[in-house]
Amino acid sequence: GQNIDQPTEMTATEGAIVQINCTYQTSGFNGLFWYQQHAGEAPTFLSYNVLDGLEEKGRFSSFLSRSKGYSYLLLKELQMKDSASYLCAVFRAGANNLFFGTGTRLTVIP
Amino acid sequence: SAVISQKPSRDICQRGTSLTIQCQVDSQVTMMFWYRQQPGQSLTLIATANQGSEATYESGFVIDKFPISRPNLTFSTLTVSNMSPEDSSIYLCSVASSYNEQFFGPGTRLTVL
Numbered sequence: 726g727q728n729i730d731q732p733t734e735m736t737a738t739e740g741a742i743v744q745i746n747c748t749y750q751t752s753g754f755n756g757l758f759w760y761q762q763h764a765g766e767a768p769t770f771l772s773y774n775v776l777d778g779l780e781e782k783g784r785f786s787s788f789l790s791r792s793k794g795y796s797y798l799l800l801k802e803l804q805m806k807d808s809a810s811y812l813c814a815v816f817r818a819g820a821n822n823l824f825f826g827t828g829t830r831l832t833v834i835p
Numbered sequence: 836s837a838v839i840s841q842k843p844s845r846d847i848c849q850r851g852t853s854l855t856i857q858c859q860v861d862s863q864v865t866m867m868f869w870y871r872q873q874p875g876q877s878l879t880l881i882a883t884a885n886q887g888s889e890a891t892y893e894s895g896f897v898i899d900k901f902p903i904s905r906p907n908l909t910f911s912t913l914t915v916s917n918m919s920p921e922d923s924s925i926y927l928c929s930v931a932s933s934y935n936e937q938f939f940g941p942g943t944r945l946t947v948l
């Protein structure tokens with residue numbers, strides 16, 4: 726079977742750094758995705774890790790350790806507009822589809 | 836990236852009726868998916884819509900309840916049959932690029948009374 730765990734909610738201060746963790750157990754792993762979803766909107770792609778290590782893209786970075794079944798999304802210089810849900814998803818090889826975690830609702834406060 | 840449109844954007848339906856949701860993509864794609872997102876929850880995959888063959892359903896979802904069509908590489912429909920209030924949800928169409936990245940449509944917000 727598969728399972729993905731993320732914290733349900735997090736709060737951070739504008740301008741700060743926040744790390745959202747994701748642990749997973751799955752068969753046929755072929756990469757890990759992070760999506761951002763604002764309330765009432767569709768998810769939008771943030772990052773994709775298939776190899777171990779850190780991928781940096783502007784204020785957002787994502788890390789993957791396949792041996793540990795662990796990923797994190799790092800958000801720097803937080804802005805109020807970063808308040809959203811952040812979804813961790815595993816790409817399942819063979820099935821060629823995404824399995825989503827429960828999502829982390831991030832609230833950025835002044 | 837692919838541009839995806841869905842119709843309707845929202846609907847309010849009576850218990851026992853059926854609703855068909857359409858998904859149109861601006862380019863040919865091999866993989867199309869249908870997800871459900873219940874209020875306050877994450878996305879759950881309903882099925883993979885296969886062109887030229889039956890859809891592949893995830894555990895807990897069946898063809899009689901969620902029939903899917905995929906007549907070509909740019910279009911798919913999902914029908915929510917014999918609806919009940921528990922079917923109230925956002926239904927999202929998604930497509931996969933050649934790099935496994937998935938893009939999502941704007942979603943269809945369904946309320947069943």
